[in-house]
Amino acid sequence: MDNHGSYKSLINIWILLMFLTVVTVGAAQFDFGAWNVPIALIIASVKAGVVALHFMHLKHEDGLTWVFASYPLFLLFLLIAFTVTDMFSRVVN
Amino acid sequence: MSQEQEKNYLENGEGFASWFFTVDHKRIGIMYLWAIGVFFIIAAIASFLVRFEHLTPGQTIMTAHTYNVLFTLHGSMMVFLFIVPGVAASFGNFLIPLMIGAKDVIFPKLNLYSFWLYLLGAAVFMIALAAPADTGWTFYTPYSIESGANVILITFGIFILGFSSILTGINFIVTMHKLRAPGMTWDRLPLFCWAAYATSLLQVLATPVVGITLLLLIGERFFGLGFFDPARGGDPVLFQHFFWFYSHPAVYIMILPAMGIISEVIPVFSRKPIFGYKAIAYASLAIALISFLVWGHHMFVSGQSKLINVIFSVITYAVAVPTAIKVFNWLWTLYKGSIELSTAMLYSLAFIFLFTIGGLTGLFLGALAADVHLHDTYFVVAHMHYVMIGGTVFGFFAALHFWYPKMWGRMFDEFKAKIAFVLIFIGFNVIFFPQFILGTLGMPRRYFNYAPEFQSLHQLSTYGTWIGAAGFILMLWTLMRPLPGKAPGNPYRSLSLEWSMDSPPGTFNFDEIPTITEPVYNYGTKIEEES
Numbered sequence: 359m360d361n362h363g364s365y366k367s368l369i370n371i372w373i374l375l376m377f378l379t380v381v382t383v384g385a386a387q388f389d390f391g392a393w394n395v396p397i398a399l400i401i402a403s404v405k406a407g408v409v410a411l412h413f414m415h416l417k418h419e420d421g422l423t424w425v426f427a428s429y430p431l432f433l434l435f436l437l438i439a440f441t442v443t444d445m446f447s448r449v450v451n
Numbered sequence: 452m453s454q455e456q457e458k459n460y461l462e463n464g465e466g467f468a469s470w471f472f473t474v475d476h477k478r479i480g481i482m483y484l485w486a487i488g489v490f491f492i493i494a495a496i497a498s499f500l501v502r503f504e505h506l507t508p509g510q511t512i513m514t515a516h517t518y519n520v521l522f523t524l525h526g527s528m529m530v531f532l533f534i535v536p537g538v539a540a541s542f543g544n545f546l547i548p549l550m551i552g553a554k555d556v557i558f559p560k561l562n563l564y565s566f567w568l569y570l571l572g573a574a575v576f577m578i579a580l581a582a583p584a585d586t587g588w589t590f591y592t593p594y595s596i597e598s599g600a601n602v603i604l605i606t607f608g609i610f611i612l613g614f615s616s617i618l619t620g621i622n623f624i625v626t627m628h629k630l631r632a633p634g635m636t637w638d639r640l641p642l643f644c645w646a647a648y649a650t651s652l653l654q655v656l657a658t659p660v661v662g663i664t665l666l667l668l669i670g671e672r673f674f675g676l677g678f679f680d681p682a683r684g685g686d687p688v689l690f691q692h693f694f695w696f697y698s699h700p701a702v703y704i705m706i707l708p709a710m711g712i713i714s715e716v717i718p719v720f721s722r723k724p725i726f727g728y729k730a731i732a733y734a735s736l737a738i739a740l741i742s743f744l745v746w747g748h749h750m751f752v753s754g755q756s757k758l759i760n761v762i763f764s765v766i767t768y769a770v771a772v773p774t775a776i777k778v779f780n781w782l783w784t785l786y787k788g789s790i791e792l793s794t795a796m797l798y799s800l801a802f803i804f805l806f807t808i809g810g811l812t813g814l815f816l817g818a819l820a821a822d823v824h825l826h827d828t829y830f831v832v833a834h835m836h837y838v839m840i841g842g843t844v845f846g847f848f849a850a851l852h853f854w855y856p857k858m859w860g861r862m863f864d865e866f867k868a869k870i871a872f873v874l875i876f877i878g879f880n881v882i883f884f885p886q887f888i889l890g891t892l893g894m895p896r897r898y899f900n901y902a903p904e905f906q907s908l909h910q911l912s913t914y915g916t917w918i919g920a921a922g923f924i925l926m927l928w929t930l931m932r933p934l935p936g937k938a939p940g941n942p943y944r945s946l947s948l949e950w951s952m953d954s955p956p957g958t959f960n961f962d963e964i965p966t967i968t969e970p971v972y973n974y975g976t977k978i979e980e981e982s
Contacts, residue, residue, distance in 0.1 A: 430656055433743055437660070440747065440759060441692045447756035 830890025
């Protein structure tokens, strides 16, 4: 085992992920209207963040790796921001 | 750094298996070169036939459907099988470890796996030709959803090719971070490597988006999910957003490595240090970053909102800045240099000339009002070919000639190669310059038929393909028949590390990892005289 977390912490992370999966399934049983998608995405993002930090060892990496890892999130933000700006500023006859 | 005792990489093993299972970056680069070369020729033949069809209005040699299939085959094969993997995978693989002073890339097996994925993706793509697509290389919805052709199989092939691209990009990034020789600091890194680094960033960051988009296309077609079809609650413009979010950065995946080649060739044949090293290096990164912000300029007439049109138009002008920085720096490198017009140099000078035309006509298209008139006309076809052929392919040809002695250990007939260059240069301009005029006169792209008044310009353009094809065949003939005798290790007196060893290099490149003590472009200086 290297210094990237003990078995105990990895199992705890796994239990957390299982719990979040239950939350995902549970949330899907209720209709939150316009919040359906945001809630599902928030839960999924938390799961992805936990995986990236612990299973992909981002927690133990240096600044340059963080720059590489977080830049795609910036691009994702750009993709969504520009596309949504287009959709909500169209003039429909 | 003599490699006398060690077998060179070409002699180290014979037969199919010694190549197909090799983890030697040089052999993998050569295999990419052969593969993309074959696809380039197939796609070029398709374009030759398409142009032949335009000799007369109406049907000349093929039906309208065959015409649609052939221009789709030409575009998609050129983009996804030749020009995207083209320079980066072939010359990148061969050169990066040699240039940074490493024995191989950092993940050699992953490198071979990338090549196999490329072959697999290409095979799926070719199988799909049983019912070939007629959608154009952009696969726009809703037609790509409705078409009876093998659109999904082709896009699945491209999906696999994307993985190959991503893995190659990761390999190159990590290699340049971890395997640079002692003293090979970032500000001594050859500019080809900087360009390959920026390209790799784009490959890793942009390619997943096109992969996801193609999966959505599959989901819509097979499972009836509503992503792009308005009848199912989708938005066809959304496909274009996703597609161009990848495909515009992909333009720079295609052109950046060629820019790196030009930055290597020009100092050698000007005998001058490259002007503005850091500006060129950082311009590569700037292009990579800004290229993610301009995709909407492909969609000005798609129904995209006016507000976002204005935003994309303004940012599009910004990407011209780092590109122009490179062009000015190459020109300043030439200024008062001792210029030798070798074949590789001729292709490089042609690159600057043609790419500048391609770049400046891009600004026409980036201007909103002009684009409304020029969109989907032959002006766009001419613009993108001036960038992609005049830029990338001329850069690729420059590299083929410049590193030919290093790759094959032989020299070629410069005189014949220069005649081939002249034919290709003239042929290229005769093909595409009339298309700028055709476009401004209103000739739409991708149309099978055309009005009689366009015939003379169409015919001129077709004649150009005959001149260009003659030049290309002569170039192949020249390169396939090397001169007798072994090439010297450094025939062009380059100071770059890959020329410091025998031609062709030994299997492990360096007996001992070198220590770098000087900048790489010290041409015409006291240091060069001493060395």
